[in-house]
Amino acid sequence: MVPRIWTLRLYGGGFFCVGAAVAPLIQLDYEEVCSVTRGYSRDTDRKWQTRWEDTGLYQFRPERVDEKLYCLSAFSYPSGSNLHIGHWYNFGLADSWARMKRLQGYEVFEPMGFDAFGLPAENYAIQTGIHPKESTMKNIETMRYQLREMGAMFDWDYEVVTCDPSYYKWTQWLFLQMYRAGLAYRAEAPVNWCPNCMTVLANEQVVDGRCERCDGDVSHRNMTQWFLRITEYADRLLEGLDDLDWPERTKVLQTNWIGRSEGTMIRFRVAGSDEVIDAFTTRADTLFGATYLVLAPEHPAVGRLTTDEHADDVQAYREQSAAAREVDRLSTEREKTGVFTGGYARHPLTGEALPVWIADYVLMSYGSGAIMAVPGHDERDYEFAKKYDLPVPRVIAAEDPDTDDALPFTGDGVLVNSDRFDGMDSAGARRAITGQLRDLDLGDETVSYRLRDWLVSRQRYWGPPVPVIHCEGCGTVPVPEEDLPVRLPYDVDFTPKGKAPLASSAEFIDAPCPSCGEPARRDANTLDTFVDSSWYFLRYPDNRNDEQPFDSGFINRMLPVDKYVVGPEHATMHLLYARFITLVLYDLGYVDFEEPFTSLTHQGIILGPDGRRMSKSRGNVVSPDEYIEQHGSDVLRLYLAFGFKYTEGGAWEDEGIRATSRFLDRVERWIDRLDELRRENLTGETGAAGDHAVQLQYQRHYSIRKVTEDAEILHFNTCIARMMELANALYRYDSEVDDDNADLSLLEDATRDLILLMAPFAPHFAEEMWQRLGHPYSVFDAEWPQCQEEHLVRPEIEMAVQVNGKVRSTINVPSDASEEEIQKIAEEDERVQRYIADGIRKVIVVPENLINFVV
């Protein structure tokens, strides 16, 4: 090791310059200086990063597309803060997985890009006055630099930046394809409105009914909005989940989010008019218990139903619920309220007149916005009926007389008071009653979903403009594809005023109608950032294409993504949208696969040292930078791999990172030692070291096997443990075998394998050691080591001897011993004899594991 006194670095950080600070060290002799100098450092990182870039080591070779492996990490959001530990955890270890795949012969495609549109940049701009484009581009520069320091295999030739016109041109194109296919439509809908910030908010910005930024109460406001018809794909989005290698909990989350629910739509005729009210129910069996109807206050039929006598009350209630704060409306604790409209509907089977109420516990956005209330068998209706003195009849009785079926009884049971359906069970009655309604043309089976259509328009500046022109004569006219992109103008006053900032930009808003040529106005809305990110993985492989969003032939060979590593917070938003868009593109013939992400893993979250989520306001943010500076990039990555269960994450610990730093030192010292052994010109007399060689070989191949298996399924912590064991085995061999007897070629081979196993997790370090071992550049062009099974077979096996299930002794038996021989050896064991003296009733032998005597 060459001491580098002039950049001597110690734990605790900082450089010691030649001069006063180094004076206390001058008395040290050469060896002592060596012992405090670390070989691996940030300089090693830089050396290899430069070499990798100069040699284009990680450039994807499209000609090897048949061996392709598309490894995707969620691209980064260039927010004001730098790359944080979470990025490292996500990108660094996904890269480690990909590096192993490269060593196994795959042509890895590992792109990176920036999800560069969105509210945070705009909000930052509002606060500071710095234009979102400037701040975003500056942040991207910083992040590119930091990502480079990580030493991942990103091929920057395939970078994608969503706020670049060359990208959002195709986001707009995608929108237009969907518009033509009838999948994008414009409709009036209530949106989240924050009165303090004078702006609409995205759903994800509303936390428990409050504005994420100012904590103010959010209310609803009707605005004409653009939607994508994701509900039309609800069933296919459900069915597609079955074959995906995704975490089960994420599939469950998506399933619940879609919320498919089978039931019956029942038509209630309104007494004295042609009006019909549809009500969705999953409990058609309780139809005879329906005593009134409830409409959502916003229901369009309310006005027509309301009698003059009740008009004032109804109007007041509608106004009150429209103004209700989101916080209050969300509360299920709140007492239910409602008013009678004065109108009546006919029960479809009994003809009875049912009063029609309105109440805000019925949501306009689910089912048909109206329900039949069955207070005897629904808790909400029961509560409401009790309050307003409405009748509560029983129509279902428990099947088992011992069951408590006090009203409200919401379980299935046997029908009573239900005319000719009495005696039927609930499931049968649902079919029978629905059948009769169908015969009468008063209802039918139907399916409702919790999923709503995707609201994609935003009254915000920093996003792709909706590529549509509104013309007085022609109506809504899509911008012709040859006119894309519709560029986002730079000089726009984007301070929040309660309407879309683009509307105030004359330069932008005025445009001739593409259809008739008359003066018209552009749509002033921009698209939600989730639209940008719902197709970026399709753009990566063909990111320079300016003729089309991507070449279908090539994309069909590059996708689907083989491994997607993305945070669990994207389970129901991004991951659902991306699947939806892919299905749409499949239907439109642009891709030949229906699911974009074959295999998916969620990384866990690294918490602050206090065990809480890192945040600036808590002051518990751990920056990767100081650790890279102090220990080098690989130490940080290795610690993230070793210290946590990947899918769980956990609290940051400084002691842990010191441990991994120590491990790299230990391996490097072993390389020093190997050099020393090489210089001794050993004869390689292996006979005397036979047993030790067998043990080392065992550990070597066991480590190869386990690292390969565990890394495959992203169990990185156990991978590192197996590497440590191999390093320990090398040291043990060296300490137990005389130099003269050491088998140098075995040590060389085992060391080479160790470095190869470590390479995915400590890439810079491994390159350096690989070079020192005398191998040609690059370690990542070498082959992943193979486990040789014959070295895992041991001549003798240790087995536990149990008596009545308790371990009483251990014995060594030949690995080919029969059960009888094993029993004989066990019975002869001194410690065992004390317990089996009274006679053996039964013997259980588990090969290679244990023998159990039952006495």
Added chain:
RNA sequence: GCCGAGGUGGCGGAAUUGGCAGACGCGUGCGACUCAAAAUCGCAUGGGGUAACCCCUCGUGUGGGUUCGACUCCCACCCUCGGCACCA
């Protein structure tokens, strides 16, 4: 309230087609090296009992059960985290 995941030493975490619980590491203690410190190396380390070795005993959230044998399977419950939440 509903759905999902999870409770293992002082700590991070291993081990579940039922088969020696606690791999690997941190921390701690003792020892070696050193004038000394750092670094490094070695040994020990779940709790309790025992002067001590041997050994005994308890032990994977709690209480039951199945089994020769349960962290693992079954039943009931407690707690933590995540998601949804008047979805008819």
